[in-house]
Amino acid sequence: xxxxxxxxxxxxxxxxxxxxxxxxxxxxxxxxxxxxxxxxxxxxxxxxxxxxxxxxxxxxxxxxxxxxxxxxxxxxxxxxxxxxxxxxxxxxxxxxxxxxxxxxxxxxxxxxxxxxxxxxxxxxxxxxxxxxxxxxxxxxxxxxxxxxxxxxxxxxxxxxxxxxxxxxxxxxxxxxxxxxxxxxxxxxxxxxxxxxxxxxxxxxxxxxxxxxxxxxxxxxxxxxxxxxxxxxxxxxxxxxxxxxxxxxxxxxxxxxxxxxxxxxxxxxxxxxxxxxxxxxxxxxxxxxxxxxxxxxxxxxxxxxxxxxxxxxxxxxxxxxxxxxxxxxxxx
Numbered sequence: 001x002x003x004x005x006x007x008x009x010x011x012x013x014x015x016x017x018x019x020x021x022x023x024x025x026x027x028x029x030x031x032x033x034x035x036x037x038x039x040x041x042x043x044x045x046x047x048x049x050x051x052x053x054x055x056x057x058x059x060x061x062x063x064x065x066x067x068x069x070x071x072x073x074x075x076x077x078x079x080x081x082x083x084x085x086x087x088x089x090x091x092x093x094x095x096x097x098x099x100x101x102x103x104x105x106x107x108x109x110x111x112x113x114x115x116x117x118x119x120x121x122x123x124x125x126x127x128x129x130x131x132x133x134x135x136x137x138x139x140x141x142x143x144x145x146x147x148x149x150x151x152x153x154x155x156x157x158x159x160x161x162x163x164x165x166x167x168x169x170x171x172x173x174x175x176x177x178x179x180x181x182x183x184x185x186x187x188x189x190x191x192x193x194x195x196x197x198x199x200x201x202x203x204x205x206x207x208x209x210x211x212x213x214x215x216x217x218x219x220x221x222x223x224x225x226x227x228x229x230x231x232x233x234x235x236x237x238x239x240x241x242x243x244x245x246x247x248x249x250x251x252x253x254x255x256x257x258x259x260x261x262x263x264x265x266x267x268x269x270x271x272x273x274x275x276x277x278x279x280x281x282x283x284x285x286x287x288x289x290x291x292x293x294x295x296x297x298x299x300x301x302x303x304x305x306x307x308x309x310x311x312x313x314x315x316x317x318x319x320x321x322x323x324x325x326x327x328x329x330x331x
Contacts (some may be wrong), residue, residue, distance in 0.1 A: 046087065048094035053087065061086035067147030093159055100162050101168055107161045115157045116150075273305055273323040276315035 046053040062082040069078060100106070117133065120126045126139050133139070140150055209217075275295065277288035295312060299305055306322025313323050 001302065011072055046091055046094075049095040049098050050092055051097060052093060053090045057090055058086045064149070064152060069147075096159060096162050096166070099166055103166065105162060105165045105169065107158055107165065111161055112154055112158050115161060116154055119153065119157065133157055221278065271327050272325040273309060274315070274318075275305075275309045275313040275323055276318065277312075278314045 041056040043055045044052045065082045066078050279288040309311040309318045309323030
């Protein structure tokens with residue numbers, strides 16, 4: 001089967017996406033069954049187009065990942081969870097290596113070093129007071145405290161640079177025509193401008209169209225109109241200079257008030273009296289209610305309220321004023 005897959009990739013025109021799919025299928029065909037795999041550290045647990053993935057590598061990668069979770073986790077359960085992830089990561093790395101070799105992609109050590117320094121400079125903890133990188137020993141100690149190492153970062157960066165070069169190489173094979181360039185240029189660089197002009201109409205020159213014309217226009221407009229009929233509002237502006245002397249004397253103001261005082265509304269008022277019966281429990285409330293009902297019947301028949309208040313009210317102030325509460329605004 002490996003021979004068949006290699007024949008399929010002899011052509012240089014194969015896209016990176018197709019290569020990844022077919023390489024994945026080839027890798028799956030060469031995975032070592034779990035029952036046949038030895039527990040020895042150097043035993044092969046997967047083979048990707050002749051590139052071995054050893055158990056030792058899986059265990060090392062899973063262990064380094066476990067260090068990030070701290071010491072409070074169950075180590076057996078954690079390693080059982082991390083081993084499949086480590087195996088998948090290593091298989092993907094082998095696939096990238098195979099693709100890079102087939103397409104002549106090379107990542108040099110200076111490129112990895114420059115990318116690693118750029119990543120380290122993103123974290124102030126790795127810089128000294130002058131903004132320079134700290135010694136390698138200090139950087140390694142800091143990384144180790146977080147379950148990381150410099151070789152792990154170098155490995156990740158090399159893989160990332162390899163993937164980027166593969167993607168860039170594939171992008172160069174994408175056909176680009178003039179129409180696509182024009183659309184892309186418009187999307188990125190085209191700018192729109194808006195201009196606004198405000199006009200103030202002369203309301204005095206607008207004649208009232210009348211109800212019939214407004215009704216016909218509203219009917220023709222249909223649902224476009226969310227408001228009812230409206231008329232032209234005419235505003236009269238008075239020039240103070242043309243009005244002359246606007247002073248008003250007290251006599252003129254009093255005369256105008258007397259002529260219009262009937263139109264000035266005042267709040268309605270009401271005078272109230274009350275008869276109070278004290279009650280603090282259910283029995284007293286029932287007794288007070290009975291007395292109030294009996295007294296009400298007498299008042300309706302014409303008994304004087306003020307005298308009844310002085311005689312029956314339990315409010316001390318009612319003894320001298322007949323239960324008078326004064327005037328209140330009716331509102």
